[in-house]
Structures are given as structure tokens and as C-alpha cells.
Amino acid sequence: MSDLKDKIVMAIGCGTPDGQVNNGFAAAKAFLAAGAKVCIVDRDTVALDHAQAALAGTGTGPGGSHATGNLLGEAEPGADLDSRVTTVVADVGDEASLSAAFDHCASSLGEPTVLHYNVGIVVNGGLDTLETAAFAKALDINLTGAFAAMQQALPYMRRAGGGSIITVSSVGGMRYMGYDYPAYAASKAGLIELTKVVGAQYAAEGIRANSIAPGLIETPLIHNSISGHYDSVEDMLSARHALSPTGKMGQPEDIAKLAVFLASDDSSYINSTLIPVDGGLVHFAGTPKT
């Protein structure tokens, strides 16, 4: 695994709402395992409680208070990680709280040189059913939130002489997945292009930006946001396994491993691109073997 010992990571949307391993928490954990200092940001206090407890190795519940957008408290991470992890509550739709989260990272761990933007909400419904306000919400959180986070990260990366921006997009932003979620798809397509443009625009300053496009990944998110497209959760799981060229969905750790690589100097000449982690899904037009 790549070495992140000199990296300070803003891991946004990397709490775990139900204590299970999702893409965000798997990434935060992998960054820590690679030696980075990590500021875990989430709008959901409970998601941070669970993340903190899991990192402390207890897995049993809330592990302390979190800093807030107003810096009202300090996180209490597990003893073995106490100097390398902190948590902070912030909503990417609220620039003031996002700014305070970056301040919190800088004052408690150091100035961030890696931004990992994992936040992504699924907004279901198409032309027949979706109100424009709901469409705009998907863009606000999945795309404008990323822009705001990049804006916050830029001065820190400039001061450090470089940095790595990683966004978590989706194969749903590359092709039609058969799901009735055009708002989600459009937001992720926008995120992919935003990331590429930023990577190209700031390359001369040593700042890279790359997007990871997960394919069909087995996370709690699909139970909450995708299962409604199927008759049952079991139908969803077997359909998504069957759709995957490998015969099974990917795991959150598959995304996390690439995130660590992109955060590291091992990927120093990889910039302004999109890397699917999908078992071959976007290139596959055959009948999957089960």
C-alpha cells in the first residue's frame, strides 16, 4: 500500500450512519492505515459517532463529542490514533460550516493537502415525477458541494506547493444504468468534468484532481436508496451481482485502495482523469455469466 505518512486528508462524507462499512468510512480507515492524518467530516453526528467508535476498536457506540461548524468541541479518537484523526460536523451545503471544518483540520492536524469528496445523495425520480427543487438538491450536494470543498482546499494546497483532490463520482455519471435517477446521473457527470477541469487548470501548481467512478458496490447506501427500484432487497442484491461482469458487486475497500493510491505520491503523474472501479462494468455489453 502507498505511504501517506506526510499527508493530511479532509475526508468529507466519510462517517458511517449505521456503523457499517460504507465507501466513505472504508476510505477514511484506509487513509489512516496508510499513515495519513485524517479529518473525517460529515453532516451527521451519529455517523461520526459510529466512525469514531469503529476506529477506536470498540464498535459499540458513540466515542466522544465532535467539533462543530462553530468549533464547539474536540473529538476524542481512539488512543492509538489520537494524534492522527479528528472528526467534525459540517454540511457541504453550508459554506460557513465547511470553512470551519477546514479550519478545524488545520488547527488540530495541520493544513490539508488531500481532499477526498465522498458525499453523494441519490435522488430518485425522472421527468414524470421529480420536482425541479429535488433535481437542484442533487446538484447542490453532489456537485456544488464538491466545488465548495475544492475552493476551501485550494489555498491550503497552494501553500503546500501541491495537493491531491479525489472525488467519488459513479459509473451512473458515465452511462445509463437503468435506474430512474437522472438528477443523480447528471450531478455525477458534472462532478466528473468538474474534477477533470480542476486537475488540468491547477496542474502547473502541483495540484492534481481525479475522480473515482464506483460501479455496483455493496454498501448500505444501496439498501436505502436503490432497493426501491426492485421488488425486494434480495432481488436487488441478486440483480446487481448478476449485472457485474465478475458475477459479484465490488466492496467499499475496492474504492478505498484506489483513493489511497491517488492521495499518494505514487500517483504523482496521474491527473485530470476518471478511473472506474467497476469490475469491467462500463465496458461490458454482453450477458454476464453467473
Ligand SMILES: NC(=O)c1ccc[n+]([C@@H]2O[C@H](COP(=O)([O-])OP(=O)(O)OC[C@H]3O[C@@H](n4cnc5c(N)ncnc54)[C@H](O)[C@@H]3O)[C@@H](O)[C@H]2O)c1
Ligand atoms: N454504493 C454504490 O454502489 C455506489 C456506486 C457508485 C457511486 N457511489 C458513490 O459513493 C459515495 C457514497 O458512498 P457511501 O457508501 O459512503 O455512502 P453513505 O451514504 O453511506 O455515506 C455518505 C456520507 O455522506 C454524508 N453526507 C450526506 N450529505 C452530506 C452533506 N450535505 N454534507 C456532509 N456530509 C453529508 C452522510 O451523512 C453519510 O455519512 C457517493 O458519492 C455515491 O454516489 C456509490
